[in-house]
Each structure stands twice: as C-alpha cells, then as structure tokens.
Amino acid sequence: MKSSFILSEVFGGLKRxxxxxxxxxxxxxxxxxxxxxxxxxxxxxxxxKDYWYDRVQVAVFLCPPDSEAPTCAEGEVxxxxxxxxxxxxxxxxxxxxxxxxxFEDKEMAHRLFNEQFAGTSLEGSVPQDQMQESFRVKLVDxxxxxxxxxxxxxxxxxxxxxxxxxxxxxxxxxMNVATAIAVAIAxxxxxxxxxxxxxxxxxSAFSRRRETGIMRLVGASNAFIQLPFVLEGVIAAALxxxxxxxxxxxxxxxxxxxxxxxxAAGFELVSVGDVLIVTPLLIGIGIIxxxxxxVITLRxxxxx
Amino acid sequence: xITFESVTKSYDSKAEPALDDVSFTAEAGEFVxxxxxxxxxxxxxxxxxxxxxxxxxxxxxxxxxxxxxxPTWKVPYLRRSIGTVFQDFRLLPNKNVFDNVAxxxxxxxxxxASISTLVPDVLETVGLEGKQKRYPHELSGGEQQRVAxxxxxxxxxxxxLADEPTGNLDPATSQxxxxxxxxxxxxxxxxxxxxxxxxxxxxxNRRVIELADGVIMRDEERGSxxxxx
Numbered sequence: 001m002k003s004s005f006i007l008s009e010v011f012g013g014l015k016r017x018x019x020x021x022x023x024x025x026x027x028x029x030x031x032x033x034x035x036x037x038x039x040x041x042x043x044x045x046x047x048x049k050d051y052w053y054d055r056v057q058v059a060v061f062l063c064p065p066d067s068e069a070p071t072c073a074e075g076e077v078x079x080x081x082x083x084x085x086x087x088x089x090x091x092x093x094x095x096x097x098x099x100x101x102x103f104e105d106k107e108m109a110h111r112l113f114n115e116q117f118a119g120t121s122l123e124g125s126v127p128q129d130q131m132q133e134s135f136r137v138k139l140v141d142x143x144x145x146x147x148x149x150x151x152x153x154x155x156x157x158x159x160x161x162x163x164x165x166x167x168x169x170x171x172x173x174x175m176n177v178a179t180a181i182a183v184a185i186a187x188x189x190x191x192x193x194x195x196x197x198x199x200x201x202x203x204s205a206f207s208r209r210r211e212t213g214i215m216r217l218v219g220a221s222n223a224f225i226q227l228p229f230v231l232e233g234v235i236a237a238a239l240x241x242x243x244x245x246x247x248x249x250x251x252x253x254x255x256x257x258x259x260x261x262x263x264a265a266g267f268e269l270v271s272v273g274d275v276l277i278v279t280p281l282l283i284g285i286g287i288i289x290x291x292x293x294x295v296i297t298l299r300x301x302x303x304x
Numbered sequence: 305x306i307t308f309e310s311v312t313k314s315y316d317s318k319a320e321p322a323l324d325d326v327s328f329t330a331e332a333g334e335f336v337x338x339x340x341x342x343x344x345x346x347x348x349x350x351x352x353x354x355x356x357x358x359x360x361x362x363x364x365x366x367x368x369x370x371x372x373x374x375p376t377w378k379v380p381y382l383r384r385s386i387g388t389v390f391q392d393f394r395l396l397p398n399k400n401v402f403d404n405v406a407x408x409x410x411x412x413x414x415x416x417a418s419i420s421t422l423v424p425d426v427l428e429t430v431g432l433e434g435k436q437k438r439y440p441h442e443l444s445g446g447e448q449q450r451v452a453x454x455x456x457x458x459x460x461x462x463x464x465l466a467d468e469p470t471g472n473l474d475p476a477t478s479q480x481x482x483x484x485x486x487x488x489x490x491x492x493x494x495x496x497x498x499x500x501x502x503x504x505x506x507x508x509n510r511r512v513i514e515l516a517d518g519v520i521m522r523d524e525e526r527g528s529x530x531x532x533x
Contacts, residue, residue: 005410211407214394217354218459219384220411222377 009228013204014235020200021236027196028240028290029247031189032282036248038182039278040270045175047268052168058148060085060135061160069159077133081157088151089135097147100138106131132159190289193240197233197290198297204229205302212302226298233294234287241286245279305463305494306330306353311362313348313518321360322348324518330496330511332462335489337505338498339529340515346498349515350467353496354386355379367462384412387456387464387493391471393448395440401427401451402436408455426458430484446477450484457488464488466497470504478504502529 014021062082063072082103088094089101104112109131117123137148145163152158205212215225249272256269307329314321323345330336338346351357352364355371364371367385374382395404402423409419427433430450440448449469456464466485470478482504489495499505505512505528512527513520 210394210396214396214407214455215411216380217383217388217394218408218412218455219380219382219386221380224411224413 006224006227006231010231010235013208013228013232016207017200017204017232020196020203021232024193024196024200024233024236024290025240025243027189027193028237028286029243031186031193032241032244032286033247034182034186034189035285036244036275036278036282038179038186039281040248040252040274041175041179041182043274043278044270045172045179047270048168049172051268052165057139057142057163057165058137058145059162059164060089060137060148060152060158061162062133062135063157063159064130064132067159071154071156072159074156077157082133085135085152085155085157088155089137094148094151097140097144098137099140102136104134104136106133109133193237194289194293197237197293200236201229201233201294201297202301204232205298226295226302229298230291230294233290237286237290238283241283242279244282245275248278249275305332305334305367306496307363307365308349308352309363309365311352311359311364313345313352313357314360320517322518323352323359323515325362326515326518326520327362328513328520328523330494332494333489333492335486335495335508335510336497337508337510337512337527338496338515339500339502339505339512340521342500343517344515345518346515347467348518350388350465350496350498353463353465354388355382380412384459385461385463387453387459387461389449389452389456389464389466389469391468393440393445393452393472395448395451395455397440399439400436401432401438401440401443404440404451405455405458408458412459414459422458423454426454429457429487430454431480444477445473446480449473449481453481453484453488457493461493463494463496466495466499468499469497470499470501475503479507482508505529 062077062085063069063075065076086101086103089098106128110126110128113126113131114123117125139145139148142165145161145165149161149163152161212225252270252275253272257271261269308326311323311326312321313323326345326349328336338349340346348357352359353366355366355374359372362372366382369382371379371382396407399407405423405426406419409422414422424433424436427436430453432447432450432454435443435447438447440451443451449472453464453469464485469485470481473481478501485495485497486508509526509528511523511525512529513523514527514530515521
C-alpha cells in the first residue's frame with residue numbers, strides 16, 4: 001500500500017513537471033556521455049598498453065644502401081656486422097636487459113608492411129628490396145630503452161634504434177588529453193545537472209506544498225514526505241544515464257567496432273562488452289548525484 | 305494532556321516576545337478556548353503544541369511527552385496524536401471528500417482495509433454521509449470545514465487543535481461546526497481552540513484562557529469572551 005502510494009506520487013510528479021524532468025534527463029545524459037567516453041578512452045589506453053608492451057619494444061634498424069647516418073658510412077650492412085650485432089644483443093653485457101631478439105629480413109618487413117596497410121593506397125607501394133632490415137628486441141623492462149640506444153649509438157651497420165613505445169606514448173598522450181577534455185566537460189555538465197536537479201526538486205516541492213503541508217500536519221514521516229521528490233530526481237537521472245549508456249553502445253558498435261576496427265589493424269579496440277561494464281557505473285553515478293543533490297535541496301527548502 | 309511551564313517565545317530578540325512566561329495545563333478531555341486580539345499569541349500557542357516552533361525558554365508537555373528537546377524524527381509521531389483544523393480548511397482541491405480524509409491515513413502508512421472502515425465512520429461523525437464523492441469546490445464552507453475536521457480526527461488523536469475554525473463561516477454554520485467539535489470533545493478528545501468568536505465562547509460556557517500581548521490575562525472555568533474587559 002505504502003509503496004504504491006509513493007509510486008503514484010512519483011509518477012504524478014514526473015508527469016506534472018514533464019519539461020523539467022526531460023531537461024534533467026538530457027543534461028544527465030550529456031554529462032554522463034562524457035564521463036563514459038573518458039572511461040572508455042582510458043580502457044582503450046590500458047588495453048593498448050597491455051597489447052603493445054607485451055610485444056616488440058625496440059627496433060634496431062640496420063643500414064640500408066644509401067643511408068646518411070655516420071654509422072652507415074660504409075654502405076649497406078654486411079653479414080659480419082649483422083652477426084656481430086646479434087652477438088652483442090644476445091651477449092653477456094645485455095643479458096640482464098634483453099628478453100627476446102628476432103631478426104626481421106626484407107621479405108618479412110615487406111609482408112608486414114603490406115599487411116599493415118592492406119586496403120590502402122600504400123599497399124604494395126614499396127618494393128621488397130627497399131625495405132629495411134632490423135632486429136626486433138623485447139626488453140625485460142620496457143623503460144630501459146635508453147641502454148640499448150646508447151649501446152649501439154656508435155656501432156657500424158646500425159642506422160638507428162627506435163623505441164616503438166615512444167610512438168605509442170605520443171598516441172597515449174593525445175588520448176590522455178582527450179580524456180582530460182572529456183572529464184572537464186563532464187565536470188561542468190555534472191555541475192549543471194546537480195543544479196538543475198536542485199531547481200526541479202524545488203519547483204516540484206513548491207507545486208506540491210499543499211500536499212506536503214498536510215502530510216506534515218497529520219504526522220507523515222520526513223522520509224515518506226521526501227521520498228517521492230528524491231525518487232523523481234533519481235529516476236530522471238537514471239534514465240539519462242541509461243540513455244548515455246545506450247548511445248555509447250551504439251557509437252561503439254557502429255563507429256568503433258564496425259568502422260574503426262576495420263581501419264586499425266592488429267590490436268583490439270573497446271567493444272560493446274566494455275560499454276556494458278561502464279553503463280552500470282554511469283547509472284550509479286547518476287543515481288548518487290541525483291540522490292545527494294535532492295536530499296540536500298529538500299533539507300534546505302522543506303522544513304520539518 | 306497539554307502543559308506549558310513558563311513558556312516564552314521570541315521570534316526576534318529585539319522585539320517584544322510573542323509569548324511571555326505562559327503557564328497552563330489542559331487536562332485530558334478538557335475543552336479550552338484561547339481568546340484574545342490578533343497578535344496576542346494564540347496562534348503561537350497552537351504552533352508550539354504542534355512543535356512547528358520551539359520555545360525560547362520553558363517546558364512544554366504534550367500527550368505525556370516533553371516536546372522541546374524531542375528529536376526531529378520523533379515529531380511526526382507526536383503529530384499523529386494531534387488533529388488540527390484551520391480557518392482556511394486546507395483541503396486538496398483535486399481529491400474528493402473520501403480521498404481528502406483517506407490521504408491523512410495513507411501518508412502515515414495505514415492499510416487500505418483500515419482506511420475503508422475508518423473514513424466512512426468519521427464522515428458519519430461529522431455529518432457528511434452521502435457526500436463522499438463530492439469535490440471541495442462542490443461543498444459549502446461549513447461542509448468543507450467538516451471534511452477538515454474529519455481529516456483531523458480520523459486517526460483518533462487525543463488532542464484536537466483548532467485555529468479560528470469558524471473564522472470563514474456565518475453564525476449558523478459556525479454553530480453547526482461547534483456542535484461537531486463539541487461531540488468530538490465529549491468522546492474524550494482534548495480540544496484547544498483559538499477563536500475571535502465571542503458569541504460561540506459565551507454559548508459554549510467552557511474554560512477560557514485570554515491572552516494579550518503574549519501574557520495570560522485570565523484563565524476561567526466556564527468563562528465568557530469579554531476580550532479586553
């Protein structure tokens with residue numbers, strides 16, 4: 001009886017304040033959309049780190065025929081130089097740092113190049129004999145790239161040592177900036193949502209002051225008087241959060257999984273499964289935000 | 305049932321207090337009129353009994369409980385033992401007679417079963433049988449006040465507070481309302497009624513407490529109105 005009475009009050013309120021409730025839903029939706037995007041971006045960064053840091057970390061590029069690097073003054077790398085570099089990489093000095101080494105010859109580099117750019121204009125654009133040979137080194141600790149770099153800085157036959165993580169780190173930096181922007185927008189929008197919920201609750205309480213006045217007079221408990229208002233805010237915010245989750249799922253399904261995944265070869269992007277993990281979090285944030293702001297508002301504007 | 309001990313209430317520390325060192329006791333089942341000009345403190349007494357206000361100093365006991373230091377969460381339970389009617393009825397315009405009375409029971413968590421027996425009973429007590437489906441705008445002022453009284457006493461409170469209940473009604477209708485309140489009092493409910501209506505006070509011949517500028521001027525068993533006499 002009690003709960004059905006409260007529910008009828010709640011839905012009465014939602015109907016009466018339809019435009020305000022709709023604005024709460026929309027503002028919550030937009031703010032949580034940014035929150036969700038920020039979380040998904042971070043999940044993507046985490047996933048990419050796991051993927052890449054496990055793989056080749058440092059590439060020791062060997063001299064091609066016409067390199068201008070000082071260590072390549074003698075022309076294309078010779079077989080003896082290759083053997084000596086391999087011996088160094090697998091030798092005692094670097095044993096503590098190097099985990100795995102493999103040699104990538106021109107044929108393999110060509111195949112990987114074409115795989116990576118399959119379907120684009122770059123596919124097949126570089127002939128096999130122009131590909132560069134390299135040693136791919138996996139480090140024990142990804143941070144110790146500098147040791148390998150210094151070790152080979154003056155070695156004849158080594159054109160350049162490239163820390164591939166550095167390229168990734170740039171990408172991660174961009175994604176972190178994007179996350180920060182999303183978080184900043186989300187914070188502003190969340191503040192808007194909190195203020196809007198407070199205003200909506202005040203209006204709602206004002207339009208029902210007759211009822212609440214009588215309720216106080218006949219001894220209804222505070223929880224009973226305030227619950228419909230709190231639920232009104234919470235339901236609106238939860239709807240907004242669910243909507244944000246649904247839109248994120250659509251974007252990820254069609255945009256990321258459907259389109260971007262086809263473009264980005266090799267590694268996994270965020271999936272609808274990730275959105276399903278994020279959505280309950282968003283709904284939780286929405287409910288807590290609306291609950292807290294409406295309880296505070298009611299404490300200020302509805303006396304006992 | 306209601307005890308004030310040296311109760312002082314100031315709304316503004318600079319101005320004269322609304323009530324100044326007021327003490328009285330209304331026993332269970334008693335009928336007490338509060339009379340006095342506007343601003344004499346009648347409504348403040350009503351609000352203090354309801355604990356809508358807290359006295360600046362002094363002690364108040366209502367229905368056996370000291371209410372000054374009562375924690376906020378207990379106040380609703382105090383109010384369940386008090387029925388209140390006002391000059392302006394305070395009915396919900398979008399609910400019919402039955403639902404207006406039932407509302408008071410719904411919001412304190414009564415079951416539908418008890419509501420469906422309590423409401424018709426109390427509507428009969430106040431003389432509104434057969435008008436359950438009417439809306440407030442379809443009723444006369446006297447009938448609306450009967451609905452308000454029904455709502456105030458449907459939960460069988462020990463105390464009925466009435467703040468100028470006949471203030472908006474003509475003399476004949478006022479007398480009908482007084483008959484209803486008198487009947488409720490005879491059933492054992494303590495009544496504390498603030499009023500301007502001298503004729504009613506004189507006719508009822510009950511205890512009268514006269515307030516002026518927040519001070520009790522007289523407190524008479526079987527008193528009459530004579531404000532400022």
